[in-house]
Amino acid sequence: MKMISRSLIAALALAGAAMSPALAASGHTDNPPAQKWSFSGPFGTFDRAQLQRGFKVYKEVCAACHSMKLLSFRNLSEPGGPGFTEGQVKTLAAEYKVKDGPNESGDMFERPGRPADRFPAPFANDEAAKAANNGAVPPDFSVIAKARTYSRGFPMWLFDIFTQYQEQGPDYITAILIGYEEAPKGVTVEPGLNYNKYFPGNKIAMANPLIALFDDNGKAQDPGFYTDGTPVTREQVARDVSAFLMWAAEPHMEARKQTGAKVMIWLTILAMLLYFSKKKIWARLEGGH
Amino acid sequence: MSEHHSTYVPSTGIERWLDARLPIVRLMHDSAVSYPVPRNLNYFWTFGGILMFVLIAQIVTGIVLVMHYTPHTSMAFDSIEGIMRDVNWGWLMRYMHANGASMFFVAVYIHIARGLYYGSYKAPREVLWILGVIIFLVMMATAFMGYVLPWGQMSFWGATVITNLFSAFPVIGEPIVTWLWGGYSVDNPTLNRFFSLHYLLPFVLLGIVVLHVWALHHVGQNNPTGVEVKDYAKDTVPFTPFATVKDLYAMVCFMIFFAWFVFYQPNFLGHADNYIPADPLKTPAHIVPEWYFLPFYGILRAIPDKLGGVLAMFASIGVLAFLPWLDTSKVKSGAYRPIFKICFWVLIIVTILLGYTGSQPTDKPVLTLGDRTVLDMVGFAQILTVIYFAYFLVALPLLGLFEKTKPVPASIADSVLGAK
Numbered sequence: 270m271k272m273i274s275r276s277l278i279a280a281l282a283l284a285g286a287a288m289s290p291a292l293a294a295s296g297h298t299d300n301p302p303a304q305k306w307s308f309s310g311p312f313g314t315f316d317r318a319q320l321q322r323g324f325k326v327y328k329e330v331c332a333a334c335h336s337m338k339l340l341s342f343r344n345l346s347e348p349g350g351p352g353f354t355e356g357q358v359k360t361l362a363a364e365y366k367v368k369d370g371p372n373e374s375g376d377m378f379e380r381p382g383r384p385a386d387r388f389p390a391p392f393a394n395d396e397a398a399k400a401a402n403n404g405a406v407p408p409d410f411s412v413i414a415k416a417r418t419y420s421r422g423f424p425m426w427l428f429d430i431f432t433q434y435q436e437q438g439p440d441y442i443t444a445i446l447i448g449y450e451e452a453p454k455g456v457t458v459e460p461g462l463n464y465n466k467y468f469p470g471n472k473i474a475m476a477n478p479l480i481a482l483f484d485d486n487g488k489a490q491d492p493g494f495y496t497d498g499t500p501v502t503r504e505q506v507a508r509d510v511s512a513f514l515m516w517a518a519e520p521h522m523e524a525r526k527q528t529g530a531k532v533m534i535w536l537t538i539l540a541m542l543l544y545f546s547k548k549k550i551w552a553r554l555e556g557g558h
Numbered sequence: 559m560s561e562h563h564s565t566y567v568p569s570t571g572i573e574r575w576l577d578a579r580l581p582i583v584r585l586m587h588d589s590a591v592s593y594p595v596p597r598n599l600n601y602f603w604t605f606g607g608i609l610m611f612v613l614i615a616q617i618v619t620g621i622v623l624v625m626h627y628t629p630h631t632s633m634a635f636d637s638i639e640g641i642m643r644d645v646n647w648g649w650l651m652r653y654m655h656a657n658g659a660s661m662f663f664v665a666v667y668i669h670i671a672r673g674l675y676y677g678s679y680k681a682p683r684e685v686l687w688i689l690g691v692i693i694f695l696v697m698m699a700t701a702f703m704g705y706v707l708p709w710g711q712m713s714f715w716g717a718t719v720i721t722n723l724f725s726a727f728p729v730i731g732e733p734i735v736t737w738l739w740g741g742y743s744v745d746n747p748t749l750n751r752f753f754s755l756h757y758l759l760p761f762v763l764l765g766i767v768v769l770h771v772w773a774l775h776h777v778g779q780n781n782p783t784g785v786e787v788k789d790y791a792k793d794t795v796p797f798t799p800f801a802t803v804k805d806l807y808a809m810v811c812f813m814i815f816f817a818w819f820v821f822y823q824p825n826f827l828g829h830a831d832n833y834i835p836a837d838p839l840k841t842p843a844h845i846v847p848e849w850y851f852l853p854f855y856g857i858l859r860a861i862p863d864k865l866g867g868v869l870a871m872f873a874s875i876g877v878l879a880f881l882p883w884l885d886t887s888k889v890k891s892g893a894y895r896p897i898f899k900i901c902f903w904v905l906i907i908v909t910i911l912l913g914y915t916g917s918q919p920t921d922k923p924v925l926t927l928g929d930r931t932v933l934d935m936v937g938f939a940q941i942l943t944v945i946y947f948a949y950f951l952v953a954l955p956l957l958g959l960f961e962k963t964k965p966v967p968a969s970i971a972d973s974v975l976g977a978k
Binding site: 311339344408411412413415416417418429430433435437438518519520521524525526528529532533536537539540543544546547550551554555 | 597636639640642643649650653795799800803804806807810811813814817818820821822823824825826830831833834975
């Protein structure tokens with residue numbers, strides 16, 4: 270029996286080297302470093318200030334190319350999110366021009382945005398997006414934090430069940446944003462591509478998007494970019510926007526985890542009651558079981 | 559259990575009136591209260607009840623999801639995100655349903671393994687067992703079509719790969735594939751029919767489950783000794799309260815396991831790629847089926863010939879239906895069969911390893927000597943496939959002839975209380 274269980278563990282170990290969609294394409298790619306997230310673990314909640322900063326980064330940097338078509342302005346003031354006030358959201362939405370119609374005379378018209386409107390996309394259609402971006406459509410960001418991952422490898426993926434690690438997405442996005450560097454000697458990067466040590470295969474079409482915020486030495490162009498006094502560093506900006514994208518992909522995460530705690534307590538108590546009931550009932554039998 | 563007579567006594571006038579016209583209360587009483595259960599069942603016998611719970615949970619959450627889902631290639635993905643974002647408790651329904659599929663397979667694999675180990679497929683339970691194999695097949699078809707509905711990258715490419723398997727059959731292959739697709743590629747008609755069938759099949763499943771339970775209640779449960787019930791008073795206990803409370807306890811423990819994934823790891827068992835909307839022009843780097851299909855996918859890829867692979871894959875499940883006649887041993891329970899026991903665990907390990915090969919790129923080296931690859935993933939899968947089939951086609955028929963079994967207790971009561 271011992272031999273069997275040992276070989277069973279060995280089999281599980283081998284099988285474990287699998288799972289989780291392997292991104293590894295070619296060449297060596299560093300694993301994204303694990304960041305500390307306020308929303309990790311069973312009681313994690315989003316850091317409101319971080320989500321607000323992340324939204325600012327999205328709005329002023331990413332939104333130039335990446336749509337977020339599943340989100341509405343109203344989401345920004347909903348519970349479990351960045352915690353903007355309804356007034357702030359109204360003002361924000363009104364900054365945008367939204368196409369509406371047709372009106373009574375059959376014409377389309379533009380009006381100021383309302384909280385119920387979706388985030389406007391940067392390009393009118395995929396073809397326009399392609400034309401502006403070397404033939405590739407920049408992916409929509411609505412669920413990007415759940416659509417990106419990296420291979421955890423064995424035995425890490427197995428431990429993840431117990432540690433509840435599920436922040437591959439935001440870790441990966443953060444890594445990509447800070448992973449741009451000079452290509453090492455001997456690696457040629459074709460025109461239109463950029464070297465990134467965390468991108469599978471190392472050659473990424475997207476140019477370093479944070480270039481807009483930092484100079485060549487990594488110093489912030491505008492130290493007052495954040496209005497809450499948070500230092501404007503490459504890592505900070507990368508983490509903030511990643512956290513924002515995680516919330517966007519999973520806007521009810523806080524409700525989910527909080528409901529989970531209640532369900533777990535309830536089920537555990539029920540299980541204990543049933544366990545003792547079972548013991549008591551089976552004790553009626555000679556020999557029990 | 560023909561000699562077990564109904565113990566139902568209608569106690570009120572209305573019950574007597576109904577009992578004379580439609581003895582439905584009697585049926586419920588006989589099958590859920592007085593039904594005799596072997597007293598020595600272990601916790602592996604609670605998975606039937608757990609599976610019933612998962613099936614009903616899948617049907618209930620599924621019906622709610624359908625109220626908000628749009629089966630159209632241009633709207634399916636967004637409608638599911640709408641459920642996640644804007645439907646009250648939609649995230650809970652959707653995560654319960656998606657993880658519920660995995661839970662269904664966790665429970666069914668334990669249920670099947672228990673049947674294999676304790677010889678539950680042997681006479682008089684052959685029909686019960688074959689119904690189980692049919693349930694397993696229908697489950698797989700349902701799960702596969704359900705995974706297509708979100709219309710993500712893995713949905714689309716998984717559907718493309720699996721439906722294309724049928725093209726391996728000569729002459730009729732291509733027409734079958736076109737017929738399945740409802741066109742010349744996986745597209746909106748495919749999504750629509752998969753949706754229709756994904757709604758229908760669970761109810762077909764429920765019907766077969768009723769037959770499965772009916773057969774079970776007719777022949778009675780097997781038990782860890784494999785010895786049939788001889789004396790109802792000594793060997794069995796009434797279903798209620800004994801089995802009821804035990805099943806409920808196990809069910810709630812399983813719910814805790816289930817809830818762990820739903821609330822804390824809802825995407826652990828899925829693929830990140832399926833959060834990318836389907837794109838027929840962009841093939842994902844690795845098309846990998848859900849974890850519960852991996853062993854069979856491993857067998858499929860082990861055979862270099864496409865048709866051969868498809869046949870081997872279907873045979874690996876179909877062979878289960880012939881188990882009652884492939885196993886020649888007179889002793890039912892693996893507990894008294896020392897060599898069988900080893901073979902059984904080898905089968906379990908080999909199946910897990912086949913799952914591993916199914917999840918890996920085919921050309922990945924498994925064994926290397928210097929720079930030379932001695933064994934790649936396909937070669938490894940081929941060895942495992944041979945062992946898998948050898949269990950059913952060689953080990954089980956021969957063991958019955960040569961194996962020296964341990965003494966089997968005279969009765970269930972003896973095994974619990976000791977021989978007197």
